[in-house]
Each structure stands twice: as structure tokens, then as C-alpha cells.
Amino acid sequence: MAILHCANHYDAALVTNIWQNVINAKVKKLGNADAEKKLATLASKMKTLERTYAQSEQFFPLKFLVKTLETDGFRSDGTDLQLIYFNCFKLTGWVVSIMLTAGVSFQRLFATSLVVYGAKDDVWQAEGKPNHLLKVLAHMLNRLVDSSSGGMAALVPTADHRTLIGQCVEAVGIYLTDLFCTVHATSAGLIAEFRTLQGKLELVCRIKI
Known part of the structure; x- marks a missing residue:
């Protein structure tokens, strides 16, 4: 990756392949380490690489990384590597935690997650988890409105609050529409969760205005 970056030589397939291998x-390498250690180690590695490559989306392909980690985190095909992912990264939001710890801004991560969700990739349906990304997005929004952990003030620069809240309110409306059309055991719970989030976000929006 360093050679490609220094030479300013961009090959999308090669870059994503390198990231997958990393x-x-x-x-x-972490093998039987517990999930907490794996998360911390992956976050540390991402942080190191993010510092070097984050200025270029070409060499820090956030969309690819989010989709890859979210997919591998819940899928188990019986291989040793997939079982490691499946057994240790079951918590919703583990990718969010890694990326935020690595220094990716909440706004950029949320925008990228919207793009990944909007692509409607068949992988989520094929794995029997059509609402997986909506659970992740709900997790992100809960972090945003959770005052006990600092909420928006801790995650987003003040100057960006109003714009981000507007985007979130609009996005929640889309999520609810999609959920009403999705027959799955998790849909009802997510509808209730997003309705609650919608109310909290609209309240914050009125305060900001």
C-alpha cells in the first residue's frame, strides 16, 4: 500500500485486495483473543493506517471497509477465519466503534453507511438479515442522541450540528418506509426504535433552530 501511495499509483482492485488481506x-493473528482485545487491536491498526491514508478516499476506501467488516462480522461459512469473526464480533456497532476510534469522523461514517445501505446489496438478504444495516444505523443515531455519553457534542463539531440533524431526520423517514415494507422478525422492534429516535432528533432540530 505504501508503495502505491508514494507512487500515486491507484488500482482500485489492488487497493481493496490489500485492505482485505490486512x-x-x-x-x-489474534486467534483466540477475546472480542474486546480484537476490537482494540483492529481499531489501533485502522488508526495507524487512517493517519497515513485517510486524506485519500482512493487509499482508504471507507465504503469498502464498512461493507466488508459488517458482512464478515455476522457471516459464518465454516472457515476458521469466518468463525473467528462470527464468534467475536457479534455486537451491533463494532465496526462503528472501530472507525470512530480510528479517527473517522461521525459525519463521514454516517454518510458512508447511508451509501452502503442505499446500495441495497443482496448480501444482507442472502444471509437472512435484511435489517442488519438498519440496526447499525440505529446504533449510530442512538450514540448521537445519548447525552449520558456526550452525544452530539462529543461526536460532531458544533458548526455541523444543524446540517447533520437535518440529514438524520430525513434518513429516519426513509428507514421507516423501508421497514414497513420488510417482513422480518426484527422489523417491528426497529420501527419502534426509529420512531423514538425520530422524536428525539426532531426535538434536537427544533432546539438548534
């Missing part, structure tokens, strides 16, 4: 090697 993630797989790091997870496999």
Missing part, C-alpha cells in the same frame, strides 16, 4: 491477517 484485515484478515490481523484478525487471524
Whole structure:
């Protein structure tokens, strides 16, 4: 990656392949370590690489990283590596935690997650978890409105509050529409959760205005 970056040589397939190998090697090397250690180690690795490559989306392909980690985090195909992912990264929001710890801004991560969700990739349906990304997005929004952990003030620069809240309110409306059309055991719970979030976000929006 360093050679490509220094030479300013961009090959999308090669870059994503390198990132996939970096993630797989790091997870496999940790072997039987507990989930907390794996999360901390992956976050540390991402932070180091993010400092070097984050200024260029070409060499820090956030969309690819989010989709890859979210997919591998809940899928188990029986291989040793997939079982490591599946057994240790079951918590919703683990990718969010890694990226925020690595220094990716909440706004950028939320925008990227919206793009990944909006792509409606068949992988989520094929794995029997059509609402997986909506659970992740709900987790992000809960972090945003959770005053006990600092909420928006701790995650987003003040100057960006109004714009982000407007985007979130609009996005929640889309999520609710999609959920009403999705027959799945998790849909009803997510509808209730997003309705609660909608009320909290609209209240914050009125305060900001």
C-alpha cells in the first residue's frame, strides 16, 4: 500500500485486495483473543493506517471497509477465519466503534453507511438479515442522541450540528418506509426504535433552530 501511495499509483482492485488481506491477517493473528482485545487491536491498526491514508478516499476506501467488516462480522461459512469473526464480533456497532476510534469522523461514517445501505446489496438478504444495516444505523443515531455519553457534542463539531440533524431526520423517514415494507422478525422492534429516535432528533432540530 505504501508503495502505491508514494507512487500515486491507484488500482482500485489492488487497493481493496490489500485492505482485505490486512484485515484478515490481523484478525487471524489474534486467534483466540477475546472480542474486546480484537476490537482494540483492529481499531489501533485502522488508526495507524487512517493517519497515513485517510486524506485519500482512493487509499482508504471507507465504503469498502464498512461493507466488508459488517458482512464478515455476522457471516459464518465454516472457515476458521469466518468463525473467528462470527464468534467475536457479534455486537451491533463494532465496526462503528472501530472507525470512530480510528479517527473517522461521525459525519463521514454516517454518510458512508447511508451509501452502503442505499446500495441495497443482496448480501444482507442472502444471509437472512435484511435489517442488519438498519440496526447499525440505529446504533449510530442512538450514540448521537445519548447525552449520558456526550452525544452530539462529543461526536460532531458544533458548526455541523444543524446540517447533520437535518440529514438524520430525513434518513429516519426513509428507514421507516423501508421497514414497513420488510417482513422480518426484527422489523417491528426497529420501527419502534426509529420512531423514538425520530422524536428525539426532531426535538434536537427544533432546539438548534
